[in-house]
Amino acid sequence: MTRPPQQPAFDPHDSPSFRRSFERWRATLSAFAAPARLRCDDKAAWDQGAIMQGQQPDADKSDRDRKRDLADCRRCEKWRDELARESPIVRFMLQHISLLPPAPGSTMPAPEQSDTPHLPLPVTCQPCPPTMAGGYSSELGILLCQNRFMSRAHVEDALAHELVHAWDERRFKPRGKWGEDLRAHACTEIRAENLSGDCRFGREFTRRNWHFTKQHQACVRRRAILSVAANPNCKSKDEAERVVNEVFESCWPDTRPFDEIY
Structure with missing residues (x-):
């Protein structure tokens, strides 16, 4: 017999807004444990943005370069998902971002419509010019520069940095x-x-x-x-x-x- 999903024991005095926030927070935590599909073969919208200017066009790359890009992407996505499950600072920021509504007028895809449905906002791995390690866009989410990282700790710092930007956009009004x-x-x-x-x-x-x-x-x-x-x-x-x-x-x-x- 299948058990019905257990519901949180709310206090009768808890407000509806608190209950909705708690449900979003719990759903995010549950999703962290789920494995994510790698999206390294997909063409991300970041390629078309000005932030990627100066990159070598994909059509001009050799097979060796494409294999290196794929290896970099798989490593980046592996570290990204490990950090979402294990890094205290990344988990903390993801939880707090999930508790805030999108910024007014935001065109960022909803989590279930993005390449990272297990995260509260899109986090994409792409090759970048040598002058950057990551980026944040109100339309596209977070970019991690897969070819610029020296270690998982480096990814952790870059991801935490961009998550602060994402939280600020939802929390403050410029x-x-x-x-x-x-x-x-x-x-x-x-x-x-x-x-x-x-x-x-x-x-x-x-x-x-x-x-x-x-x-x-x-x-x-x-x-x-x-x-x-x-x-x-x-x-x-x-x-x-x-x-x-x-x-x-x-x-x-x-x-x-x-x-x-x-």
């Missing part, structure tokens, strides 16, 4: 669209660099950037300025530096959804 409001862009970059692990001492040591004092703050500021300067709406690096400095003191201590960081 003045206009994301990307057009440079102060909002600077703030989410500061938060992502601060919370993701991108600026831990070991990572900075490999980049040959370290300081005897305030190393973490210096890294966060430097990398946030570089990200804002790359925004097409930013006129110069000087403007990026000015905007980051204007919001740094208010955005640096904001560790939501974490209580605190160490």
Whole structure:
């Protein structure tokens, strides 16, 4: 005899919104345990975006290059799904993203319509130019640059970084669209660099950037300025530096959804 699915024992005083949030959270946790199909042979929409400019067209690649791309993709997707099940920071961010509704006007595919139905938003592995390790798009979700990762820990930092952007988009309202409001862009970059692990001492040591004092703050500021300067709406690096400095003191201590960081 098949048992009916067990329902959560809600308190009579629990609000309908709490019950809906709990159900989304539970569904996300349950999905983490399910194996995901690899999508390495599919042509992702990221290929058509400006973010991928400079990449060699697939038709011009040799068989050896295509085999390497496939191996990179399978490794990236394997690490992605392992981190979704095992990484504390990735699990925490995925859970909190699943509790928030999509951003107003979002055209991002629903989880069940994306290539990663076991995750609350699309997370795609694709080859990228050498200047990036990941990206976030309001329309496409998260991009992981499969050919740019040195280890699973590197993927963890990049994925956590982009998940902070995804959470910020659902939680905060910029003045206009994301990307057009440079102060909002600077703030989410500061938060992502601060919370993701991108600026831990070991990572900075490999980049040959370290300081005897305030190393973490210096890294966060430097990398946030570089990200804002790359925004097409930013006129110069000087403007990026000015905007980051204007919001740094208010955005640096904001560790939501974490209580605190160490």
